[in-house]
Amino acid sequence: MLDLNFAYRICLEVSKAIIVQPPVSDPEFYPKAQKLQEKVNNFPESYIEKTWIYEKLHEIADISKMIEYMRVSVSPKAPRPQELLWLIGHNYFHIEEINVPVKAKKKVKILKMQGFLKKKELEKEEIVEETVEKTISRLHLYPLRQWRYPRALIQGYIDFQFGLAARYVLDRLKWIVNNPNCLERQFARTPMQGDYGVGSADPDGQSPCIRWSNFINIEVPVQNHLELLYKQYEADKANLEEVKNDPLTWF
Amino acid sequence: MLGSTPSRIAQCICNELGIVEKRKIGLLIGGSTHPDSWMDFPHHFGKDKEIFNNIVQARRSYLQGDDECFHFLGIALHYIADRWTLRPRLSDKHTEWEKNIDNAPILDDSKLKQAIFDASIPTKTADDLVNFVDDLKRGPSILIGQDLVMVEKFAYSLRWIVLHRLVLLGARRKSLSGVLHC
Numbered sequence: 382m383l384d385l386n387f388a389y390r391i392c393l394e395v396s397k398a399i400i401v402q403p404p405v406s407d408p409e410f411y412p413k414a415q416k417l418q419e420k421v422n423n424f425p426e427s428y429i430e431k432t433w434i435y436e437k438l439h440e441i442a443d444i445s446k447m448i449e450y451m452r453v454s455v456s457p458k459a460p461r462p463q464e465l466l467w468l469i470g471h472n473y474f475h476i477e478e479i480n481v482p483v484k485a486k487k488k489v490k491i492l493k494m495q496g497f498l499k500k501k502e503l504e505k506e507e508i509v510e511e512t513v514e515k516t517i518s519r520l521h522l523y524p525l526r527q528w529r530y531p532r533a534l535i536q537g538y539i540d541f542q543f544g545l546a547a548r549y550v551l552d553r554l555k556w557i558v559n560n561p562n563c564l565e566r567q568f569a570r571t572p573m574q575g576d577y578g579v580g581s582a583d584p585d586g587q588s589p590c591i592r593w594s595n596f597i598n599i600e601v602p603v604q605n606h607l608e609l610l611y612k613q614y615e616a617d618k619a620n621l622e623e624v625k626n627d628p629l630t631w632f
Numbered sequence: 633m634l635g636s637t638p639s640r641i642a643q644c645i646c647n648e649l650g651i652v653e654k655r656k657i658g659l660l661i662g663g664s665t666h667p668d669s670w671m672d673f674p675h676h677f678g679k680d681k682e683i684f685n686n687i688v689q690a691r692r693s694y695l696q697g698d699d700e701c702f703h704f705l706g707i708a709l710h711y712i713a714d715r716w717t718l719r720p721r722l723s724d725k726h727t728e729w730e731k732n733i734d735n736a737p738i739l740d741d742s743k744l745k746q747a748i749f750d751a752s753i754p755t756k757t758a759d760d761l762v763n764f765v766d767d768l769k770r771g772p773s774i775l776i777g778q779d780l781v782m783v784e785k786f787a788y789s790l791r792w793i794v795l796h797r798l799v800l801l802g803a804r805r806k807s808l809s810g811v812l813h814c
Contacts (some may be wrong), residue, residue, distance in 0.1 A: 382732075382733075382736040382737070382739075382749060383744075383748065383751065383761070384716065384717040384736075385637070385641075385717065385733050385736045386735060386736075386738060386739055386744050387716055387737065387746075388641065388712070388713040388717050389641050389644060389645075389738050390714075390765070391712060391713075391716055391768070392641050392645060392709045392712055393644075393645050393648055393649075394768055395687065395705075395708065395712060396645050396649060396705060396709070397649065399687060399690050399691050399694055399701070399705055400649055400651075400694060400705075403695070409693075410695075411696060428636055464665040495665065496709075540688065595689075604708035619781045631691065632688075632691050632693055632694055
């Protein structure tokens with residue numbers, strides 16, 4: 382008897398939570414909330430605007446270092462990045478913030494003695510070069526291993542001076558992975574999975590990849606537009622979270 | 633659970649929530665009995681996904697003004713009710729137990745509390761159950777407490793308050809295991 386009574390009470394509580402009208406009188410509340418969710422889910426594609434200015438990834442990030450890294454640090458016989466497919470599944474890329482020494486030019490005031498007969502102390506400005514620490518964002522990337530180079534390749538990386546650009550590229554890759562209509566998304570078997578092959582279908586167990594040429598041509602909005610994009614996205618996300626977690630408006 | 637038990641629960645919920653339209657009542661009762669014809673037994677465990685999907689579907693349909701929400705809700709209630717009732721393993725005992733459940737009355741709070749005290753269970757457990765009855769009445773505020781810590785991570789990952797509540801109740805029920813079937 383107690384079983385039934387507790388089951389009834391829990392069913393009643395669940396029903397109350399479902400059959401509850403949102404306090405907002407707007408009849409368009411749910412369609413609007415749904416649209417907002419769609420927009421947030423489709424980030425960053427849904428936030429970019431045609432009128433913005435864009436730069437290609439290879440214009441804003443140093444990709445030469447990656448080629449050098451693969452040739453020098455990994456193996457002189459390592460293939461060029463453009464010969465490889467790059468894994469873009471969520472396990473395979475991440476951003477790391479690192480401090481690197483950077484040479485910077487700085488203006489300093491120097492006191493110098495001048496004059497032939499009568500020496501006079503004069504203050505002069507000179508430009509000197511000094512090493513400072515700068516925080517950069519490093520995007521780690523993993524190539525699809527091939528039978529030809531089973532051990533040579535471990536990972537590569539690309540450095541971004543501007544952290545938000547790295548974050549955008551990462552978010553863009555996530556969008557590519559999750560968007561079945563995206564032509565840049567490709568699937569390939571790893572050597573562990575059998576024959577190496579590439580296709581645009583989404584077969585089970587195959588790894589999503591991107592070609593190097595598609596990767597370095599990812600278009601990134603310029604800094605102020607990027608800041609605007611993330612500001613809008615964070616505000617929409619917070620708004621959606623609030624609506625979804627409210628017992629009266631959740632869905 | 634016999635087919636008449638979930639439909640009785642559904643009918644009582646309609647009375648409690650003031651649902652009077654025949655179509656809505658029919659949809660809720662129909663939904664609450666349909667899972668038994670799908671032969672997807674057992675219903676007492678492993679149906680979290682079905683509960684989750686049907687509750688979300690019910691809520692979304694409700695917000696769209698679609699009365700099919702009552703059907704989805706009925707399905708969810710069937711699985712919830714089955715999960716919250718224990719099940720003897722032997723088939724003859726199971727049938728007998730189902731009949732007992734079907735014949736048991738749905739009590740108001742004061743009568744239920746009295747029944748808890750009259751049951752042959754330790755006083756401490758009876759006190760816990762009485763508190764549990766009151767907790768259920770408090771709605772979302774029952775989320776505040778030490779059980780919350782236990783379920784917080786899982787519920788937060790689903791970002792869904794109703795399941796949050798269900799999981800919390802599940803956690804409490806687990807701690808009271810072996811008592812509710814008396």
